[in-house]
Amino acid sequence: MSRDNSDRTLARRTLLRGAGAIGATLVCTGLASASSGDAQYLVSTSNAKARQRIERAGFTVRHVLAEGSVAVVTGPAGATDELRGIGSVSAVTRDVTVELSPPEVDADASSTPGEDAALRDLQWDKDLIRASEAHEVATGDGSRIAIVDTGIDLDHPDLGNVNEDLGAAFVANDDVPEIGPGDSGYHGTHCAGIAAATGEVGVVGVAPEAELVPIRVFPADGGATFGDILKGIDYAAEIGADVANFSLGIPGVQQPGADLNKLKANVQRVFQSAVRRGTVITGSAGNDSGNLQQGGGFTLPNSVPAVITISATSPADTLSFYSNYGTSDIDVAAPGGWYETIPRTLGETGEPDDIPYPFNGVLSTWPTTLDSSVELPGYDFISGTSMAAPQVAGLVGLVRSLDADLNANQVESVVERGADLTDGKSGYQFGAGRVDAKETLSLVDDT
The missing domain is CATH 3.30.70.80 (Peptidase S8 propeptide/proteinase inhibitor I9)
Structure with missing residues (x-):
C-alpha cells in the first residue's frame, strides 16, 4: 500500500467517544x-x-x-x-467485575489496501522495533507466550502455533463454555498476532516460532472478575510460560485511598509469585492520557513492581496521545498506534510521510468470524497500550529462545538496556525507551 497521502481524501471523522475507546480497556x-x-x-x-x-x-x-x-x-x-x-x-x-470497552470509532476511510497488498508492508510497528533484523538471530523457537485475555481464534491461519491443549478458560459466569480457550471477542486474537503470528498468510509477530497459549478470562457477554484474571496469570506460571501478557487495565488513574487499592496487595502477591517461578509479565499502561508519577496514582493490575509496564508509541516514535505515562510506572514503550495528537492521527496536521488513518493503527490477526473494518478478512487495525504490551511479550519470547536460563529480572534488564530513544531508565514517557528487538538480542550474551 502506498503511504502517500496525495491520492487519498481522508474524510473528517469523529475519532473517539472517549479515552477508553482505544484498543480495549476495562470498565469496572x-x-x-x-x-x-x-x-x-x-x-x-x-x-x-x-x-x-x-x-x-x-x-x-x-x-x-x-x-x-x-x-x-x-x-x-x-x-x-x-x-x-x-x-x-x-x-x-x-472481588470486582470488569468488562472490555471496545473501540468506538466513526470513520470512513476512502481506500483500503489492494487485494494483492503485502500485509507485512503495512506492519510499520515491526519496522520500528527492527523485528525482521532480529529474526536473523532468533524467532522465538522453544519459548512459550501466554495471552491472558478474551481467548484466541483457534482457526486463524496465522496462529497455527497455538497450543490448544494447554489453553484454558477461567470464567466465573461463562456463557460460552463450549469454545474453551477460543476467542469470546476479538481482543486476545489481535494481541496474540502482535506477539507471535507465524506469517503463514498475512502478518508476522515479534516471535513467529514461539508457542502461544490462550487463557480466556472473559465470557462473550459481560465481565471478567479480578479473581479469574489473577488465576490466568497464576496458571501461566504453572505451565512454565516464559511470558504472560495481559493487555487489560481498569481505566482512570486511581488514588491511594481508592477502594480498588484494597485489591493491589493480592495482585502483587500473585504477580510476584509468577515472576519467582520464571514467568515474565507484560502489561499495558492504560489509555487515559494519565499521569502516574504524581500523588501516588496507580492503575490495576499493572501498577505493581513485578510487571513490565508498557506505554504506547506512534509511527513517528512519539508518545501516542492516549497513553498513560510516568516514571513511577513505565518501564519501556512499544508501538501501539496512532499519533501524539488526534489531528495528526486523522491527517489534518503532521508530516508528508505520515501514515494515514486507519493504517497508523497496529495491524494484526482478527477473528475470521468477524468483519474487518478495512475489508481484509482475518486482519484489522486497532490501537492502544493493549497493542504495545504484546510487542514486548514477543520480544521476551525472542530473548528466552536465545537463553532459557535467564531469570525474569534478567530478561527485563536486557529488554530495558536494548531500548532506544532515552538515556537509561528515566524517561517519563518511555521509561528505558522504545524497545528495539535487534539491539536487545545483541545484548543477551552479556547478561
Whole structure:
C-alpha cells in the first residue's frame, strides 16, 4: 500500500467517544459474583491450612493462587467479617467485575489496501522495533507466550502455533463454555498476532516460532472478575510460560485511598509469585492520557513492581496521545498506534510521510468470524497500550529462545538496556525507551 497521502481524501471523522475507546480497556461494573449468585472474595492467607478452614466454614474455594497465599472464595454477600475471623486468613476484599470497552470509532476511510497488498508492508510497528533484523538471530523457537485475555481464534491461519491443549478458560459466569480457550471477542486474537503470528498468510509477530497459549478470562457477554484474571496469570506460571501478557487495565488513574487499592496487595502477591517461578509479565499502561508519577496514582493490575509496564508509541516514535505515562510506572514503550495528537492521527496536521488513518493503527490477526473494518478478512487495525504490551511479550519470547536460563529480572534488564530513544531508565514517557528487538538480542550474551 502506498503511504502517500496525495491520492487519498481522508474524510473528517469523529475519532473517539472517549479515552477508553482505544484498543480495549476495562470498565469496572460492580462487585463480582459466581454463577450460583454467591459473592466472590479475594482472600489473603498465611498458611496452607487456610483452605480447609475456609471450606469448613461453609465457603467455596474456586482458585488457590500465588503458591497458596491467595484464594478466590465464594459465599454469602456481606460475609467479609466472617471470613476475616477464620484462622490463617489475613485479609479479605470483595472481588470486582470488569468488562472490555471496545473501540468506538466513526470513520470512513476512502481506500483500503489492494487485494494483492503485502500485509507485512503495512506492519510499520515491526519496522520500528527492527523485528525482521532480529529474526536473523532468533524467532522465538522453544519459548512459550501466554495471552491472558478474551481467548484466541483457534482457526486463524496465522496462529497455527497455538497450543490448544494447554489453553484454558477461567470464567466465573461463562456463557460460552463450549469454545474453551477460543476467542469470546476479538481482543486476545489481535494481541496474540502482535506477539507471535507465524506469517503463514498475512502478518508476522515479534516471535513467529514461539508457542502461544490462550487463557480466556472473559465470557462473550459481560465481565471478567479480578479473581479469574489473577488465576490466568497464576496458571501461566504453572505451565512454565516464559511470558504472560495481559493487555487489560481498569481505566482512570486511581488514588491511594481508592477502594480498588484494597485489591493491589493480592495482585502483587500473585504477580510476584509468577515472576519467582520464571514467568515474565507484560502489561499495558492504560489509555487515559494519565499521569502516574504524581500523588501516588496507580492503575490495576499493572501498577505493581513485578510487571513490565508498557506505554504506547506512534509511527513517528512519539508518545501516542492516549497513553498513560510516568516514571513511577513505565518501564519501556512499544508501538501501539496512532499519533501524539488526534489531528495528526486523522491527517489534518503532521508530516508528508505520515501514515494515514486507519493504517497508523497496529495491524494484526482478527477473528475470521468477524468483519474487518478495512475489508481484509482475518486482519484489522486497532490501537492502544493493549497493542504495545504484546510487542514486548514477543520480544521476551525472542530473548528466552536465545537463553532459557535467564531469570525474569534478567530478561527485563536486557529488554530495558536494548531500548532506544532515552538515556537509561528515566524517561517519563518511555521509561528505558522504545524497545528495539535487534539491539536487545545483541545484548543477551552479556547478561
